[in-house]
Amino acid sequence: MKGSKVLLIEDTPDLVSVILRGLSEEGIEISVAADGVTGLEMAFKYDFDLIVLDIMLPVMNGIQVCKEIRKRNTDVAILMLTALGSTENIVTGLESGADDYLVKPFKLEELVARMRTLIRRSSKQAAVTDRISIADLEINIASKTVTKTGKPVNLTATEYRLLEYLLKNHNKVLSRIQILENVWDIDFNLGTNVVDVYINYLRKKIDNVNGGRLIHTVFGMGYILKE
Numbered sequence: 001m002k003g004s005k006v007l008l009i010e011d012t013p014d015l016v017s018v019i020l021r022g023l024s025e026e027g028i029e030i031s032v033a034a035d036g037v038t039g040l041e042m043a044f045k046y047d048f049d050l051i052v053l054d055i056m057l058p059v060m061n062g063i064q065v066c067k068e069i070r071k072r073n074t075d076v077a078i079l080m081l082t083a084l085g086s087t088e089n090i091v092t093g094l095e096s097g098a099d100d101y102l103v104k105p106f107k108l109e110e111l112v113a114r115m116r117t118l119i120r121r122s123s124k125q126a127a128v129t130d131r132i133s134i135a136d137l138e139i140n141i142a143s144k145t146v147t148k149t150g151k152p153v154n155l156t157a158t159e160y161r162l163l164e165y166l167l168k169n170h171n172k173v174l175s176r177i178q179i180l181e182n183v184w185d186i187d188f189n190l191g192t193n194v195v196d197v198y199i200n201y202l203r204k205k206i207d208n209v210n211g212g213r214l215i216h217t218v219f220g221m222g223y224i225l226k227e
Contacts, residue, residue: 003025004049004119009039010064010081011057015046019052020165022108036060043069049119053113055082056094062095070097074157077118081106088194094158097200100184133168135214137206139167146206148222153205158183161208162198166215166225175222199223 006023010016011034021029021070031046033039033103038059043065044053053067055062066109079104082089082100092099100114131139136149144160146153155163161183184194199215207213216224 001012004116005030006030007033007039007042007046007048007051009033009036009051009057009062010054010178011035012054018108019111023112027114034058035206036062037067040065043076048081049122050077050115052079052081052115052146053098055080055084063092066093066096066098070157075122077122079114080106087194090192090194091197093114094184095156097157099157132164133176134167134225135172137167137214139164148206155202155205157204158198163202166202166223170225173218173221173224178222195223 001222006028006031007020008016008031010019016032020030020032031042031048037059039051039053039057040060053062057065062080062082066080069076069078077099077100078098079102079148080093081102081104082093083104084208090101099118102111102114108134132139132141137146138148139146141164146155146160146163162179165179179195203213203215207215212225214225216226218224
């Protein structure tokens with residue numbers, strides 16, 4: 001993470017102080033905003049490798065901030081911090097465009113590990129021209145766009161990452177744990193159904209209503225994408 005630029009949008013002074021102290025030896029440049037509007041202005045004005053974003057913020061909440069950032073910047077990594085840890089809240093955060101989700105209270109070591117993963121992944125966003133296709137579905141990795149029968153398919157950032165992972169591993173059965181680790185880079189409670197929720201989202205957008213299903217459930221094991 002050395003040399004990386006991070007924007008911390010958090011309104012709790014004690015937590016900000018702990019994070020700043022804990023990251024002082026990481027060699028990263030940290031900017032701090034205490035409310036959503038200020039954080040959004042900074043996110044638009046400067047280039048950051050990672051944005052650490054609290055949900056419960058004054059003036060503008062983190063969900064709104066994340067959505068606004070994603071309208072103009074699809075590449076910057078976003079890690080959400082919140083005290084709300086239900087599956088519904090996780091899905092809401094990720095649907096707004098976040099890449100990862102950390103529930104308070106958390107250990108500083110876990111925060112640092114998540115940040116390293118997201119920054120590393122963000123740094124690998126070099127342009128590639130690879131296209132992956134199966135049946136009438138095609139994904140362009142360089143532009144992060146998806147088409148089906150030649151028509152564009154609108155996906156959220158999380159749905160796109162899930163589909164890309166499934167396509168890169170087509171004809172392989174992938175467990176829920178594998179999907180969580182590779183799509184979200186995080187360890188959810190094993191009882192969460194966030195993978196199933198997103199699989200259903202994808203099915204509604206890419207599976208043909210006339211029987212041409214691509215995403216299949218392998219009961220007791222996970223999911224597989226195949227013709």
